[in-house]
Amino acid sequence: MLDLFPETENPVEIIPARKLAAQVAAVYVAPSDHFETRAVDELRLGFDGIDGDFHAGATRRSGGREPWYPRGTEMRNERQLSVVAADELAIVAQRMGIAEIKPEWIGANLLIEGLPHLSMLPSGTLLFFRGGVTIKVDAQNGPCRIAGRSVAENAGMADHEAGALLFPKAAKRLRGLVAWVEKPGRITTGEEISVRVPEQWIYRA
Structure with missing residues (x-):
């Protein structure tokens, strides 16, 4: 059988999949005309995202994050939800010399606690909420001037x-x-989350 990864040529380190646990600290929705969010009791999600949210929709228009398309090109909406952690926002606030950064200010929909280094979870990570919802991580949310x-x-x-x-x-x-x-389904504050981090590797051609 052909050895795809001979040890003498660019060995590939495979990091096994793992399971973690977390909890919903707060949930937020953005009005349909503005990205800043407000705290609510629950999120109602369909396949298009959060009902009535600014970022809801099966598709979206490309922007500065997709320079390979002309701006405004219709594309799959993989940015239906914004997920943040309080400990990371506290670090950012400290770096900026301010007292705090509230999740609402940057359009967050989910504030999650109990997950170290939330922003470093890889693409493909699955979050299973106790109430039945599953969301899938696309990527890090690149910070912008807006x-x-x-x-x-x-x-x-x-x-x-x-x-x-x-x-x-x-x-x-x-x-x-x-x-x-x-x-789809509903997410409520305090809900437990089972996090499944996929197998990982660094691709080297």
């Missing part, structure tokens, strides 16, 4: 433009994740 300006304004920073520019640097790899709905 969210940065919201942070600067809500935190009362003297220079909003400077805050908008600082946020992408301070929040790099700490901005949380974007995910999409694999199995």
Whole structure:
């Protein structure tokens, strides 16, 4: 049988899959006309995402994160939900010299606790909520100036433009994740989550 990974040529390290546990600390929804969110008692999710949310939809329009398409190209919406962790937001706030960053300011839908290094969960990670919902991680949520300006304004920073520019640097790899709905239903605050991290490897050609 052909050995696809001979030890003498670029060995590939395979990291086994694993299971983790977490909990929903809070849930949020954005109005249909603005990305900032507000706290609610529950999220109602369909295959298009959160009912009535700013980022709901089976498709979305491409933007600066997709330079390979002309801006505004219709594409699959893999950014239906924004997931963040309080400990990571606290680090970003400290780096920016402000007291706090609330999840609502940056359009978060889910605040999750109990998962170390949330933003580093790999693509394909599955979150199984006790109530029956399953969401799938697409990727890290790259911090942008729009969210940065919201942070600067809500935190009362003297220079909003400077805050908008600082946020992408301070929040790099700490901005949380974007995910999409694999199995719809309802998510409520306090709900337990079973997290399944997939097998991982680094691809080297």
